[in-house]
Amino acid sequence: MMNEQTEQPSSHKNEATGKPSLCDVLVCTGFGAGFSPIAPGTAGAAAATAIWCIYTFLLPEYYLSTTITAILIAAGTLLSIAPINRMERFWGEDASRIVIDEMVGVWITLLVVPPMRQWYYIAAAFLLFRIYDILKPWGCRWLDKNVHGGWGVMLDDILAGIYGALTLFAARQIQQLCM
Numbered sequence: 001m002m003n004e005q006t007e008q009p010s011s012h013k014n015e016a017t018g019k020p021s022l023c024d025v026l027v028c029t030g031f032g033a034g035f036s037p038i039a040p041g042t043a044g045a046a047a048a049t050a051i052w053c054i055y056t057f058l059l060p061e062y063y064l065s066t067t068i069t070a071i072l073i074a075a076g077t078l079l080s081i082a083p084i085n086r087m088e089r090f091w092g093e094d095a096s097r098i099v100i101d102e103m104v105g106v107w108i109t110l111l112v113v114p115p116m117r118q119w120y121y122i123a124a125a126f127l128l129f130r131i132y133d134i135l136k137p138w139g140c141r142w143l144d145k146n147v148h149g150g151w152g153v154m155l156d157d158i159l160a161g162i163y164g165a166l167t168l169f170a171a172r173q174i175q176q177l178c179m
Contacts (some may be wrong), residue, residue, distance in 0.1 A: 005066065007176055010099035015095065018052050019084065019165070020087055021024065024087050025087070027079065027083040027096055027100055028083050028084055028087045028097065028098045028099070028100055029044075029099060029100075030041040030043075030047050030099045032103075033047040034097040036097070037082065037099060040099055041066075041096065041099055041130075042130060044101075044102040044103050045099075045102040045105070045126060045133075047103065048106045049110065049122065052069065052107060052110050052122075055068060055121050057117065058106075062117075069110060072107055073104055073107050073111075076107070077104055077154055077158065078134055079151035080101075080150065081149075081151060082152050083150075084098055084099075084100070084101075084148065085156070088153075094152065096151060101153050101154050101156075101157035101158075102157055104157060104158060105133060105157035105158060105160050106125065106129045106130075106161065106164075107161070108129075108158065108161030108162055108164070109126075109161050109168060110122070110125045110126075110131040111129055111163045111165055112169045112172070113168070114172060121168070123167055124171070125164060125165075127158060128163075128164035128168055129164040131164075131166050132160035132167075133156075133160040134157065137160075139159050140163070141156070143155045144156040
């Protein structure tokens with residue numbers, strides 16, 4: 001039987017005394033957006049929106065950009081869980097520097113921007129996501145408080161992104177009815 005004073009398995013050692021991997025830092029901070037001294041979550045969502053604008057305006061086919069967005073959402077979610085878990089050992093639980101969750105969340109809302117890609121829909125997607133992310137409506141707050149680790153960091157922003165997408169989609173439908 002192992003005494004608590006003896007050496008612990010490596011998975012239980014305090015890894016915060018070492019340095020985090022550059023890859024984990026880049027993933028979690030959205031390639032550095034999370035280091036913004038002011039509103040890092042907003043900076044992460046803005047960086048993701050800028051990335052989305054670049055590839056959607058460069059690609060001629062709307063459905064191709066939608067497919068790329070869906071891939072970014074899936075990959076951003078699945079490939080960020082382990083890095084978030086590792087970075088929480090250095091920065092603490094759900095540190096403000098971790099913004100990959102905001103990036104994925106705003107991409108979800110951007111999925112419902114219409115093919116014409118008008119600037120006001122893009123701005124609305126960004127603002128709706130940030131409002132839901134900050135206010136944490138039904139479900140978001142529960143996920144934020146009760147699910148821990150990488151999944152906990154990601155899920156509340158995924159739900160905020162879904163709320164933003166549903167709101168933007170409803171607004172588009174109302175606009176079409178009024179025309």
